[in-house]
Amino acid sequence: MVLKLTNWDNNFAVKGDEEYQALVRTLNFIEGFGLLFVRCSPAEGERIITKVKEDIKDKSIEVLRLDKSVNNLYEIIEKLNNKESINFLFVTGLHSSFYEYEECKILNGWNSKDIYSYSWKGVPPVLINLNQQRESFRDNFNICFVFLLPQFAIKYFIQRAPDFFDWRSGMFEFPIDPETLKQETSRIFPAGDYEKYTTLTAEERNREIITIQELIVEDHQTVSLKSKLMLELGNLHFIEQDYKGAIYAYNEAIKIKNTFCEAWHNRGSALLILGQYEEALASFDHALKIQPDFDESWDNRGTILLILGRYEEAIASYDQALKIQPDDYELWNNRGNALFNLGRYEKAIASYDQALKIQPDKYEAWNNRGIALFNLEQYKKAIASYDQALKIQPDDYELWNNRGNALFNLGRYEKAIASYDQALRIQPDKYEAWNNRGNALFNLEQYEETVASFDQVLRIQPDNYKVWNNRGNALFNLEQYKEAVASYDQALRIQPDNHEAWNNRGNALFNLEQYKEAVASFDQALKIQPDNH
Known part of the structure; x- marks a missing residue:
């Protein structure tokens, strides 16, 4: 995220008015084709153009403002009606052609290291075009x-x-002055509201x-504002669901300001x-050392402990958060879930x-409350x-199934069936409700x-031996003993040491008067449970 400057970056020319005078001298010196690069903010660029027009009146100066992505700059210039009479063409907004490229890198699955370390895997189309047509620029313009x-x-x-850039006639830098830099940086923070960031398009976020x-x-950026900018950078990546990129930025912010x-x-x-729960827990612990009344950190800490099955600690975290935010629904509900997992159903219901x-x-809390009451065998409630x-x-x-x-x-079996039917209208492929x-x-x-x-259960879960056994029992009660034996056989193929299925199979064979096979089935059942008479 922090861009490391090359040695070339450190060799920029003198600053401020001296830099501007150097630019003007270079412009007055150049006759015909030339390439100048000016590093500046868009606002500073407009000021430079205005001042150059005032100071160089004997030359034709035009401005090409690019406000959207382009692929072929040569074609655009070639179509200018007055290109033969132009001495200096100031080009602004070319970087707009790179924003879309930044977005493409993310969409193509580039990792944060590739994106932000300038270890490029590809090239924006407009730069490919400039590299390929640099001789055409020289020869035709x-x-x-x-x-x-x-x-x-x-x-x-x-x-x-590099081919195009190597032909530069000069390079000039106009860093933002400290006061303007402070204003430009401060502008970021009101817009840095998380909700506002979520309304931006991908290109706007880029x-x-x-x-x-x-x-x-x-150059003049302060340490304090730099850490805040890193935080905003992390928040933007967080919204884009680039969590690794977000963590990288947050780490940089913490390096600058550990507190x-x-x-x-x-x-x-x-x-x-x-899902890096232990490291996340350590981060929230750091936050809480700095600001013990940070309720969101207590809440998230509780959530991690709940996931890790550390229910007592989770409850303690939620209790801390509730001291700060006693009217938070999620905290009470999650606290109830932790108590539920400890089997403390009455206290869970109270939460x-x-x-x-x-x-x-x-509805989640009503459902959770219902499940807790169910476990207390308070079925009506x-x-x-x-x-x-x-x-x-x-x-x-x-809800309908529960x-x-x-x-x-x-x-109340008939009413239970009506509830299961409602559940199955919503999700007909849920084997639990069919069962x-x-x-x-x-x-x-x-x-x-x-x-x-x-049969519907077995269509979804063909290897459910309990259902095969229960199906056999229903067929047995219909006196369809052969079909019942076939069901028990299916159960035993899946679970061959199932005492109940061997016993039930024996009963069905007995009713078919296949006494030897029945005895063999009962013997198998007794091998599994010899004390069952």
Whole structure:
């Protein structure tokens, strides 16, 4: 992200007014074709053009302003009607042709090191064209070209248009003065609001990224503002989901200012998304050493500990965050999840209740509360929670399935089946609901429908031995003993040491009066469970 200057960069000419006078002397000296490069900001470039027009009145001076990406600069100049009479052609905005290229690199999967270390894998089309047509520029245009460019664009010429750049007649640098630099840098921070960045297009974000990079390497940049710029650079990459690039920028910000709490926090957030939990945890811990009341760091720290199964520590982190933000729904809900995983269902329900006082229209907390009540075997209350969730999210498969399970445990099988049917209308390929529905139908002694439900399960999960066994039981109750034996055989191919399937198979064979085979099946069952009489 910080651009390392080459030795050539350090040999720029004198600054300020002396630099401008050197440029004017060079312009007065050049007759015919020439190439001049001026490193400056766009605003400074316009001031230079205005002043040159005032100071050199005996020459024809024109300006070519490029406000969009171009591939062939030669063609554009060739089409100028007055090209024969132009002495000096100032070209601004050529760097616009590089913004789109920056975006292409990201879209093509370049890594951050390749993008920001100038280890180019390719070349912007306009530079290829300039390299190829440099002789045509010299032979066909009796013009001195003055390219006004920011530093990143100059580097493109050095790295990827060396043939064209080597013909330069002069190189001039106009660094931003300290006061203007401070103003330009400060402009970034109001726009640095995360939400505002999300509204930018990819190309607009690339422009912002390059602008920040330019400001970082300016001669008069302060250490304090440089660290803030690095933070903004990281935030832009974070929005682009370039988390490695974001971490690189946050690391640079921290190198400049080790006590930069926000950089530590954002670094942790990027690491969390990448699944680097221990390193993310360390980042949040750094942030909290600097700013102990940073509630987002406590929250994210709790989330990592929850993922890592360190539930007690997660609860402690959420409690710290809730001291600062007691009305945060997510904190109460996540705290409930940690308590749930510890089997502390009543306390989990109390957390979910707090979450729902804050946001009563959040179906996740109602669902979580229902699951906790289910585990406490408070099925009626669980159903009431699921019903609240379904008012908010009526098309949620899991809610309908969970509600069906609660009804099943209350022995209300017909209503349970109705819930499973709703679940299956939403996601017809979910084997759990088909299986649960089959079990409910079995308890209602609707065996043919039971077999049909289990067949749906086996279409999705053909190696589910329990379902093959249960299907065999339904067929047994239909007195379809041969089909039942076939189902038990399928179960035993998958799980050959299943005592229940061998025993059930023996019963079916017994009813088929195949007594020897029945005895053999019972013997297999007894080998597995010899104490089962």
